[in-house]
Every structure is written in C-alpha cells, then in structure tokens.
Amino acid sequence: ETGVTQSPTHxxxxxxxxxxxxxxxxxxxxxxxxxxxxxxxxxxxxxQYYREEENGRGNFPPRFSGLQFPNYSSELNVNxxxxxxxxxxxxxxxxxxxxxxxxxxxxxxxxxx
Amino acid sequence: xxxxxxxxxxxxxxxRAANLPCNHSTISGNEYVYWYRQIxxxxxxYIIHGLKNNETNEMASLIITEDRKSSxxxxxxxxxxxxxxxxxxVRVDGNNRLAFGKGNQVVVIP
Numbered sequence: 001e002t003g004v005t006q007s008p009t010h011x012x013x014x015x016x017x018x019x020x021x022x023x024x025x026x027x028x029x030x031x032x033x034x035x036x037x038x039x040x041x042x043x044x045x046x047x048q049y050y051r052e053e054e055n056g057r058g059n060f061p062p063r064f065s066g067l068q069f070p071n072y073s074s075e076l077n078v079n080x081x082x083x084x085x086x087x088x089x090x091x092x093x094x095x096x097x098x099x100x101x102x103x104x105x106x107x108x109x110x111x112x113x
Numbered sequence: 114x115x116x117x118x119x120x121x122x123x124x125x126x127x128x129r130a131a132n133l134p135c136n137h138s139t140i141s142g143n144e145y146v147y148w149y150r151q152i153x154x155x156x157x158x159y160i161i162h163g164l165k166n167n168e169t170n171e172m173a174s175l176i177i178t179e180d181r182k183s184s185x186x187x188x189x190x191x192x193x194x195x196x197x198x199x200x201x202x203v204r205v206d207g208n209n210r211l212a213f214g215k216g217n218q219v220v221v222i223p
Binding site: 004031033035040041042043044045048050055056058090092099100101102103104105106107 | 154209212215216
C-alpha cells in the first residue's frame with residue numbers, strides 16, 4: 001500500500017511568484033485535504049477535494065486554489081506569494097466514509113523571500 | 114467545533130504509561146474526540162478517536178469521561194519514539210475539517 005506522497009519536499013520562491021504543490025493520495029482514498037502549518041503552530045485547514053470538486057474551505061484567500069484529478073491526486077496552487085505564506089504545506093488523504101481519519105504526507109516546505 | 118485545552122508540554126518516563134489529558138467542556142452530542150501526533154519533521158499521524166465509549170487500538174487507549182467534558186490518551190508503555198506533539202481535536206459529525214490547536218509537546222525521557 002502506497003502512502004501519501006508530496007512534491008517537492010522543499011522550495012524557495014520570491015514574493016509575487018506563483019507555486020504549485022503536488023500530492024498523490026493513498027491507494028483507494030477518494031478525498032484529499034490541504035493544510036498549512038506555520039512554524040510552531042498546528043496545521044490550519046485550507047480546503048478539501050472530493051470527486052474533483054472543492055468540498056469545504058478554510059479561512060484562506062482566493063489566491064489559494066486547488067485541483068483534484070480523476071486518479072484522486074491533487075495540486076495546491078498559490079498565486080502572488082507573500083512572506084507569510086512561508087510554511088509547511090501538508091496534504092492528507094482519506095476515505096469519504098471515515099472523514100476524520102486523515103493520512104498525511106511529509107509535507108512541502110515553502111520559503112518565500 | 115468545540116475548543117480543546119491541553120498542557121503545553123509534559124515529560125514522561127520511558128517504559129511507563131503516559132497519560133495525556135484533554136479538556137473539551139463545551140463538546141456537544143454529535144462531536145467526536147480525535148487524537149493525532151506529529152513527530153518532528155513529519156506529517157501528523159492519526160492515533161485514535163471516540164464518541165463516548167472508551168476505545169483501544171494497537172497504538173493507544175482513549176478514555177472519555179461519562180460527561181464527555183474531558184478525555185485521556187494513554188500510551189501504555191512509552192518509548193523514546195513516542196516523543197512528539199500530541200493534538201486533541203473535537204470534530205462535528207459531518208464536518209470535513211480538523212481544527213488542530215498548538216498541541217501538547219510530549220518528551221519521553223530515558
């Protein structure tokens with residue numbers, strides 16, 4: 001059974017740039033959630049995708065957007081990067097039947113200069 | 114979702130049971146208690162969850178008080194690899210998001 005994989009693991013961008021982060025969900029999982037974790041804080045919910053549609057969104061501006069593909073993999077896009085976007089971005093997959101049991105990847109560490 | 118309160122940090126002795134408390138005094142009837150942990154530089158890991166009955170799995174036991182206003186996660190024989198931030202989360206049935214707080218930094222000491 002393949003776990004959740006994320007890429008890239010680390011990246012550095014400058015203010016105003018755009019970034020795309022990728023996530024492959026665990027085999028058989030049809031739901032993907034994205035979380036942002038700033039240093040010293042707990043993860044914060046960004047949004048969730050189910051059947052290629054956004055299925056709930058946290059308190060993040062529209063420049064945070066996402067996609068889910070037919071194979072359940074997902075992308076997180078962030079436009080017009082700001083310094084405060086520097087964080088660990090975590091992807092988690094789950095079954096729709098067990099919405100609270102999330103399986104997280106190792107995350108993508110984004111640094112915005 | 115109901116708010117949870119945990120210690121900021123605690124130490125536990127290796128080989129002993131670790132009892133991690135969590136208060137959720139405003140919990141309502143359709144809210145579940147979830148526990149996750151996050152080892153340094155890794156993504157969070159699901160541990161266990163429950164509604165009102167005590168639960169046990171291969172990782173831990175979850176004891177929920179009868180009034181459901183608090184719970185305790187028990188790691189039966191703490192090892193050094195159990196050093197992590199532990200998150201107690203309350204989730205409304207039907208809600209698709211988890212509200213992580215700052216968690217409890219647990220250090221297992223040899």
